[in-house]
Amino acid sequence: MEHPLGVQPQMGLFEGGADVAAAMRTRGLGALACLPDEALLNIMHELAPADLARLACSSRALWAFANHDELWKGFCLDQLEGRWDFQGCWQDTYLLGKQAKGFQPGSRKMRRAAGLQSDLLYTPWLCATCAIDPSWLEVENVDRRSGLSVAEFREQYEIPNKPVILTDVVTKWPAMKKWSRPYLKKAFKGGMTPACLPNCVVRRFDKTFCETAPQLAKDYTVPEVFSDDLFKLLCEARPDWRWLIAGPYKSGSGWHKDPNSTSAWNGVVSGRKKWILYPPHITPPGVRPSCDGADVASPVSIMEWFMSFYEHKASTRCESVGYTPAECILKEGEIMFVPRNWWHIVLNLDECVAVTQNFVSEVTLPHVLSHLRSRSPALVSGCAKEARSGLYDRFVKALKEHRPELLERVAAEEAAKKKRAQEQHKLAGLFKGPEDACPGVNLANGSSAANGSSANGASKPEASGSAAAAQNGTSAGGGFSFGFKL
Template sequence: MEMRPEWLHRDTIERRRGMSVEQFVSEFEEPNRPVLLEGCLESWPALQKWTRKHLLNVSDGQKFAVGPVSMTLDGYFQYADNVQEERPLYLFDAKFTEKVPEMGRDYEVPVYFREDLFGVLGEERPDHRWVIIGPAGSGSSFHVDPNSTSAWNAVIKGAKKWVMFPPEVVPPGVHPSADGAEVTSPVSIMEWFMNFYGACKNWEKRPVECICRTGEIVFVPNGWWHLVINLEESIAITQNYVSRRNLLNVLDFLKRPNASELVSGTTDRVNLHDKFRNAIDKTYPGMIKQLELEAQQKVAARKKKVSFWESAVDAKTGGFKFSF
């Protein structure tokens, strides 16, 4: 089954090239809005080097995580060339830099995402980087990223169709459990497009959509629902991260009563909150207090703005109280 042209047309994401880190923070990270970044992978050796042949060579028979099994790249490429399933297995490996250190040296974290506060946990940090390889039709069905982190996803080869909804809008056809620990959605991504994509047309809050191609990056702000389908064989790197812009969110998430089910990417789910908080306090004394203070000030400023308008507008007529 093919993706229909009408599923691919809409391109509503903001695209930026050569933006400063300050602009990224104020226009996208702080307001928690997605953006597609162009032209920031030019220095990555991976962009030139990562052909099938090269990856087969450097991986030297190492096995990678492919859904519930592990496979060599040779085995996976053979599978991908012959797969008939509507939802092919996806290679998604969190340990690729340990298995093949050269792959880790072939890319660098773009300037926008260098603050990586989970780094204070050293070896105990949750999984945070993955190599992703899959044929056309493979992909990720709707989900929100782990531990309330934000992410970036860089396409080294291929093309990915993205559909993203803000945290307050649950995508049609998707049913998260009340505690957020589980999500049910159509098994196949194609099925979601066939049965639910059309439903978004009349929604007030339509999804942010794009096709992300070789050399481009999508920024996925924390809490955003996203679905991704590869339109051709694709190779990508993704990293999840915590900067000071969402540190408080992440700490709140890790502290939830059902942390043992919600927290992921680590074996010590229940203690992650305390370990992370203590490590931040030790490495960056005063940071959490300062962020809490700034958050309170923002709430107070918002309230003040609202109450100004409430006092200025006449509730009965909807007009201004001011008169000449």
């Protein structure tokens, strides 16, 4: 596919046209040619729109960089406050929204920068213009259930930490009949509708929709199987927990785990969503989380991941190479249960409107407490940064006041687990022989038995234990587990 400005992907030193591309970059960018594309665009992002437009007139290469759609999309989001009529590109949208003198949609003449090579300019355009590959939509391996009781849901899905689609919940919501575009526009009183409704080319997560449009809260109900939410005990101090999600075709959510080790549900009122999920111990291909899990590096867009990595979806960075991820298309009127700490990515196949909520049940409580206990502002989320380190203490205080039996159960199970670990350590010591040159080495296979280390001294990956748990149907997740079922 040809970029409208003639920009090409980076071909490399051994491909034809490399000399021409280098010469054009040098001539067109001058002293700026020594900067990588990322740095150049970061500098341009700091310019005012008028200055950026003037810079574009300097050369064909600068024209291509200064017309990068993501720069003008930022101006629209920052300055137009959702009041726009998308014109096919963000620069035209901005100029029309600002009522630029003499501007008429489609009247700008685009200069070509033929020969300029830049992945940073070419790839976002390619992702925005290419269609969804039908092969991405073929796999359906997530259970679809109806009529699940609370006990059945807990035993079959929540305790095993396994995703499931419920087909008989959202269909009963008044929102299914009421949430037309005119209805939502009236509900928001025109204040935020362009940014939070379909046909807006921007995906929007609105966590205040029940405050700005209170009647919407009456149009859906929390399913009974998800109603056990202990974060309710924090009242107004609870972390962010519910969102109205609206977005167009090919928008969505990049790879992430839900905050604070909570579980979630996502109910689709209109449209369809492609979901891919990996269990906690398996990192999706192309995703690089930091050691503490606070940051995640992945391709710049959802479409780029599908284009570059979907065919390698069974390749993972753990012992479970060849793992088949959970995949499905979540249809209008269906609701997805997202288990705690599962990686997931979502791609909208249509214009979509959905409601999602995160929750803490008795099953997930030990894991949430373990997560919050870090008191790290980088790991705890959903509230102001200065309040994150104290969320654990506030939550424990609320549990002591309203549900002390749960804290007692968690503490008892934690103590029992420590006792079992100590007993296993003592038992392992009884079988050590004189051949043990190093403490903790298992004579049978040469691996560390007592301290969880490998024979070469490296820490044993947590993934192996989790993978075994996933195979036998028990909960598999990162972080500390109190090891009990409710």
